[in-house]
Amino acid sequence: xxxxxxxxxxxxxxxxxxxxxxxxxxxxxxxxxxxxxxxxxxxxxxxxxxxxxxxxxxxxxxxxxxxxxxxxxxxxxxxxxxxxxxxxxxxxxxxxxxxxxxxxxxxxxxxxxxxxxx
Amino acid sequence: xxxxxxxxxxxxxxxxxxxxxxxxxxxxxxxxxxxxxxxxxxxxxxxxxxxxxxxxxxxxxxxxxxxxxxxxxxxxxxxxxxxxxxxxxxxxxxxxxxxxxxxxxxxxxxxxx
Numbered sequence: 692x693x694x695x696x697x698x699x700x701x702x703x704x705x706x707x708x709x710x711x712x713x714x715x716x717x718x719x720x721x722x723x724x725x726x727x728x729x730x731x732x733x734x735x736x737x738x739x740x741x742x743x744x745x746x747x748x749x750x751x752x753x754x755x756x757x758x759x760x761x762x763x764x765x766x767x768x769x770x771x772x773x774x775x776x777x778x779x780x781x782x783x784x785x786x787x788x789x790x791x792x793x794x795x796x797x798x799x800x801x802x803x804x805x806x807x808x809x
Numbered sequence: 810x811x812x813x814x815x816x817x818x819x820x821x822x823x824x825x826x827x828x829x830x831x832x833x834x835x836x837x838x839x840x841x842x843x844x845x846x847x848x849x850x851x852x853x854x855x856x857x858x859x860x861x862x863x864x865x866x867x868x869x870x871x872x873x874x875x876x877x878x879x880x881x882x883x884x885x886x887x888x889x890x891x892x893x894x895x896x897x898x899x900x901x902x903x904x905x906x907x908x909x910x911x912x913x914x915x916x917x918x919x920x921x922x
Contacts, residue, residue: 734897734915795860796908798855801852
């Protein structure tokens with residue numbers, strides 16, 4: 692399968708600081724990437740869809756001014772959590788969409804970034 | 810009604826037995842269905858994808874899809890302790906120009922040695 696990397700894998704920061712998370716497709720080009728958040732013992736929640744060269748599409752209830760997404764190239768999308776607060780502490784996971792035969796899509800996930808805001 | 814429903818478990822299966830995981834979905838227009846495995850503290854890993862009615866086999870895993878019943882399942886044969894994980898069912902919800910996956914809450918599977 693396709694390989695997706697994320698950096699960093701762990702972040703601990705003080706309340707009020709901003710944190711940038713990178714998501715890279717290593718062996719393919721991804722016009723669309725997705726950002727998810729997962730709280731302990733809960734399922735994945737889609738935050739936004741990141742499209743190369745255009746603005747991200749945010750899910751209802753996700754503050755676009757707080758979670759800035761940039762998809763400047765076909766292999767890199769970034770998520771910046773601005774002015775992070777303890778309630779933003781979570782497991783952030785990106786995925787990249789891969790199109791196969793018959794326009795069938797598959798999503799491959801990065802290893803995730805665990806954010807702890809003190 | 811949730812878009813994708815799974816029994817949260819935990820589901821306990823003896824080693825060597827068949828584990829059966831089930832998932833139902835609400836949108837009849839869905840065309841793509843996936844099973845992901847997630848170990849504790851890790852991100853999801855794609856196990857199976859299925860797009861047509863019937864069975865699809867890959868090693869010890871078999872995915873079954875019944876679009877008429879809006880039902881998709883995953884069978885794990887010869888269960889191993891390493892299969893202990895949370896299994897997420899994901900369904901592509903059609904949305905013109907904005908297709909995305911919707912995940913179930915996951916079924917926690919424990920294989921008992």
